[in-house]
Amino acid sequence: MLASIESRVPYLDHKLIEEAWNLNEEHFISNSVTKYPLREGMSEYIPVHVRNAEKKFQRPGRDAYLVYNHFKKNIIDFLSTKDPLNILNNERCLKKYREDVKNDNVQAAGLWFRIFTYLIWANQL
Numbered sequence: 001m002l003a004s005i006e007s008r009v010p011y012l013d014h015k016l017i018e019e020a021w022n023l024n025e026e027h028f029i030s031n032s033v034t035k036y037p038l039r040e041g042m043s044e045y046i047p048v049h050v051r052n053a054e055k056k057f058q059r060p061g062r063d064a065y066l067v068y069n070h071f072k073k074n075i076i077d078f079l080s081t082k083d084p085l086n087i088l089n090n091e092r093c094l095k096k097y098r099e100d101v102k103n104d105n106v107q108a109a110g111l112w113f114r115i116f117t118y119l120i121w122a123n124q125l
Contacts, residue, residue: 066109067116075112075115095117
């Protein structure tokens with residue numbers, strides 16, 4: 001979400017995107033249900049109670065564990081190299097990330113996860 005970019009890799013197939021752009025706006029909501037084409041398209045694969053859920057599911061685990069342990073080396077590696085889109089101050093970000101790791105800053109973990117997914121995306125260009 002940093003710089004208005006979201007990573008939705010399974011749904012980035014160009015054919016799906018082209019179909020979605022060809023739909024009229026009213027097709028995206030049906031009987032007050034949002035994301036209607038996506039929900040219907042997955043009806044064979046996702047149980048009804050999941051497909052019709054009104055609230056998002058939280059994945060198990062803490063963001064802090066992922067970004068301060070599991071992805072730590074990757075994040076440090078990314079922040080140690082030049083950002084290809086030049087929107088991050090890498091030295092300042094790297095210093096802040098190391099402080100947050102040391103302090104197990106749970107509140108900043110979500111932001112670091114988003115920065116990490118941005119860095120992965122940006123390095124694919």
